[in-house]
Amino acid sequence: ALCARELYIHSSSTNNDFGSLESQNLVFSKPKVAAFLHLKLRRQFDANFIRVTVNNIALGTKTAVRYVGFTLDWWECGDTGSGGDWCQSSVLDVNLEHPRLQSALHLLSDRTLLRVGGSMDVEARYLLNPSDEEWCHSPRPFRSENITICMNQSRLDEILNLTQSFNISLIWGLPYPGAYATNNLGDSVDVPVWNATNAFDLLAYAGDAFEAVELAEELTPLPESQSFQNLIEAYLKLRAFSQKIRIHGPCVGMVAETNDNVECLHEDCGPSPFMQAFIDANLIDTLCVHSYDNDAGANWTQLPCSTSQLIRQLKMLQQCTTSIPIVCGECGPHNNGGLNVTDTASSAYWFVSALGDAARLGVSHFARQTLIGSHYGLVDNSDTDYGAPNPDFWVAVLFARLMGPQVLDIFTSGDNEKMSLYAHCSALNSSSIGLAFVNYDENLAVDLDLSNLIEGHNKEEWIFTTRALTSKDIFVNGKPIHRQAPEITLPVPRLSSGVSLHIPALSFGFVHFPTTVNALCSA
Numbered sequence: 300a301l302c303a304r305e306l307y308i309h310s311s312s313t314n315n316d317f318g319s320l321e322s323q324n325l326v327f328s329k330p331k332v333a334a335f336l337h338l339k340l341r342r343q344f345d346a347n348f349i350r351v352t353v354n355n356i357a358l359g360t361k362t363a364v365r366y367v368g369f370t371l372d373w374w375e376c377g378d379t380g381s382g383g384d385w386c387q388s389s390v391l392d393v394n395l396e397h398p399r400l401q402s403a404l405h406l407l408s409d410r411t412l413l414r415v416g417g418s419m420d421v422e423a424r425y426l427l428n429p430s431d432e433e434w435c436h437s438p439r440p441f442r443s444e445n446i447t448i449c450m451n452q453s454r455l456d457e458i459l460n461l462t463q464s465f466n467i468s469l470i471w472g473l474p475y476p477g478a479y480a481t482n483n484l485g486d487s488v489d490v491p492v493w494n495a496t497n498a499f500d501l502l503a504y505a506g507d508a509f510e511a512v513e514l515a516e517e518l519t520p521l522p523e524s525q526s527f528q529n530l531i532e533a534y535l536k537l538r539a540f541s542q543k544i545r546i547h548g549p550c551v552g553m554v555a556e557t558n559d560n561v562e563c564l565h566e567d568c569g570p571s572p573f574m575q576a577f578i579d580a581n582l583i584d585t586l587c588v589h590s591y592d593n594d595a596g597a598n599w600t601q602l603p604c605s606t607s608q609l610i611r612q613l614k615m616l617q618q619c620t621t622s623i624p625i626v627c628g629e630c631g632p633h634n635n636g637g638l639n640v641t642d643t644a645s646s647a648y649w650f651v652s653a654l655g656d657a658a659r660l661g662v663s664h665f666a667r668q669t670l671i672g673s674h675y676g677l678v679d680n681s682d683t684d685y686g687a688p689n690p691d692f693w694v695a696v697l698f699a700r701l702m703g704p705q706v707l708d709i710f711t712s713g714d715n716e717k718m719s720l721y722a723h724c725s726a727l728n729s730s731s732i733g734l735a736f737v738n739y740d741e742n743l744a745v746d747l748d749l750s751n752l753i754e755g756h757n758k759e760e761w762i763f764t765t766r767a768l769t770s771k772d773i774f775v776n777g778k779p780i781h782r783q784a785p786e787i788t789l790p791v792p793r794l795s796s797g798v799s800l801h802i803p804a805l806s807f808g809f810v811h812f813p814t815t816v817n818a819l820c821s822a
Contacts, residue, residue, distance in 0.1 A: 416472025
C-alpha cells in the first residue's frame, strides 16, 4: 500500500537515470520500483537536497509579445577583430537554405525577431540599381582599414522573404557612411554629416518589411561637439523621411551609457552626458542598449554566470526615462565570444538568467548576439556541424514559446542562492503560467513546492542537464539531444502531475501548466 501511495503521489518525480514516470502508465519492473523508492527516500533525508516553496506571485512588468530575438552580423569570413570565425555566418553569406538552419528558424518562428546589424553596418551598401555596381563594391575606410560590404538586391530579397515566411519581425541597422572611418569603438570625435541617400533607397525598397531601424550604433560624441550635432540631425532627417517606422537608438553599449562607471549598481549612478543629452533630444521611439556580460562568472571560468553588467545598464537607463521602451538590441554572453565557453552548456545557464532578469526589469525585447557566428552563436557554424543547435538555442526557443509578455513577480521561501526562478503568464494559454528556472549549484538539488501557485496538477517539463559545462552535448529529461541530426525538432516534454517539481543539481529548464487557470493571468 505504501509503495502504491508513493508511486501515485510522486509520479512526477524523475531522475536522469530512470527517465520519466508518468501517472497515466505506472508500470515498472521490480528493480525500477525499488530504485524509485530509494530515490524518494534519498530526497527526504539527503543533505544535498532542499525544499523551496512558492508563496505568492504578483503582476510585474510587461515585455513585447516578440521578446526573444537574435541577430545576424556583417563580419567577413575569418577570425576578425570581433573574435571567432564568421565564415558562412555573415548576413551576406549565411547559408539560408541549409536544412538544419531552416529547421532552427522554424522553431524560432512566430514569436521572435531578427536584428540585422553590427558595427560594420555603417559602411554596408545596397545594390538596388545595376548602374551602381562599381560604387557598391568600392572600398571605404572603417576603423582605419579599407572594407567592402555590398548587399545586392537578390540577397536582400532572400532576407525579406525568409523573415516573412517564418513570421519573424525584422529590425535593420541603417548605413551611416564615414561614422567609423578613423574612430575606434566608443571614440566618436569625428562623426560626419549623414549621407542618407542609400539608406533612404533601402527603406523605400523594403516598404513595411522593417518593424524598426537602428542608426549609427555605438557612437558617443560629446554633447557640445559638432559630431553630436551631426548625429542629432541624422536622426531628425530619418524621422522626417518616415513618420511610421520605429526608430531605435542610440544603441550604445557596455559602460558608455554610464560614463565608464563600471560600479554603477546604485540609484545615485547617473547616465553619461552623451546619453542624457541624446534622450533629452526626444528623437527615438525605443531606447536601445548593447550589452555583453564580460564580467560574468570570474571571466566565465565558473558558475553562476553573472548578469550584473546587463542589470547595471538597464537600471541606469530607467533613471533616464520612464516613457520610452528599452530594448537590448545586441546582447550576448561575452564580447568576442569565448571558445569552449559561450558556445557550450555554461552559456545556456547565463541565457536563462539574462532573459529572465531583463524581462523583470521591463525590457521590451532582447536580441541575442548572434544566431550564427563566432563562439556565441545559437547554432554552430563549423563545416561539420553547420546549423547544429548549441545548448542556449533551446533557451531561446522555449522562452519564446512558453513565456508570454506578462511577467509575474514570484516570491519563495527556502534558501538557495544559486537558483533563479522566473514566472510569466503563458504564451500558449494566456490564463495559465510558464516557468523558467536555472540551478547553478553542482551538488544541491531543489524540490519546488508549487501548491500556492497552481490549481491544476498537469505539467509539461523540459529539464536540461549536462555532463560538463564545457560540453555542447545536453540532455532533456534525461534523454540526449542529438545535435548532429539533419533536422532540428522540438524535444517532447515530460508529462507529469502533482504540485511539486524536482529540479536537479546543475540544471535549467522550463515548465508549462496547460490546464491551470491563474487569476492574475486570466484577469
